[in-house]
Every structure is written in C-alpha cells, then in structure tokens.
Amino acid sequence: MAKITKQNCWEFKQCGREPGGKRAAEFGVCPAALPNLKLDGLNNGKEGGRICWAVAGTLCGDKIQGDFAKKQASCLGCDFFALVKSEEGYKFCLLTPGQAYQPPKR
Numbered sequence: 001m002a003k004i005t006k007q008n009c010w011e012f013k014q015c016g017r018e019p020g021g022k023r024a025a026e027f028g029v030c031p032a033a034l035p036n037l038k039l040d041g042l043n044n045g046k047e048g049g050r051i052c053w054a055v056a057g058t059l060c061g062d063k064i065q066g067d068f069a070k071k072q073a074s075c076l077g078c079d080f081f082a083l084v085k086s087e088e089g090y091k092f093c094l095l096t097p098g099q100a101y102q103p104p105k106r
C-alpha cells in the first residue's frame with residue numbers, strides 16, 4: 001500500500017517560495033520552507049509547511065506576512081489552514097511548541 005503524503009503550503013498554494021522555487025529569488029525562500037527542527041513534522045509537514053500560519057514572513061496574497069497575531073484573521077480563513085485542520089483532526093497543532101497566543105492589539 002502506498003503512503004499518502006500530505007501537501008505542504010508551498011505545494012498547495014504554489015507560491016514558488018520553496019528552495020529553488022520560481023519566486024524564491026524575488027521574495028526569498030519562505031521561512032516555513034527553511035530547515036527548522038522545531039517545525040519539522042508538525043501537522044505531518046516538511047519543515048513548517050503545515051504550520052505556516054504560525055511562522056512570520058510567509059507570503060500570502062503576494063504580501064509578506066508578520067507573526068501569527070498580526071496575520072491570524074487571514075490565516076484562520078485560509079483554505080490551506082482548513083485543509084490541514086481537517087486532515088489532522090484531534091492531532092491538529094495551531095501554534096509551534098512554546099509559542100504563545102497573543103490577541104491582536106486594538
């Protein structure tokens with residue numbers, strides 16, 4: 001039986017910011033795609049590829065995003081976020097280990 005692999009954000013969104021991607025030279029390699037032992041494997045992803053909403057500096061809507069507190073509204077409504085949450089079920093990880101939720105300032 002073949003192992004089912006789950007997509008990482010750069011594969012799902014086709015942003016081109018993975019190492020060697022078509023837009024990496026223009027925008028830089030996405031921090032979610034960089035080697036990081038604290039992120040690798042979370043939500044069954046490669047590096048931070050399935051917890052990108054918790055990583056500052058990701059590219060959403062052709063705009064580089066800030067930290068989770070600043071980008072939470074757009075990330076929580078994202079189709080990739082919904083897919084990962086659905087696929088992971090009760091094992092879903094919203095934040096990275098040690099990361100604290102901070103509500104947005106008003």
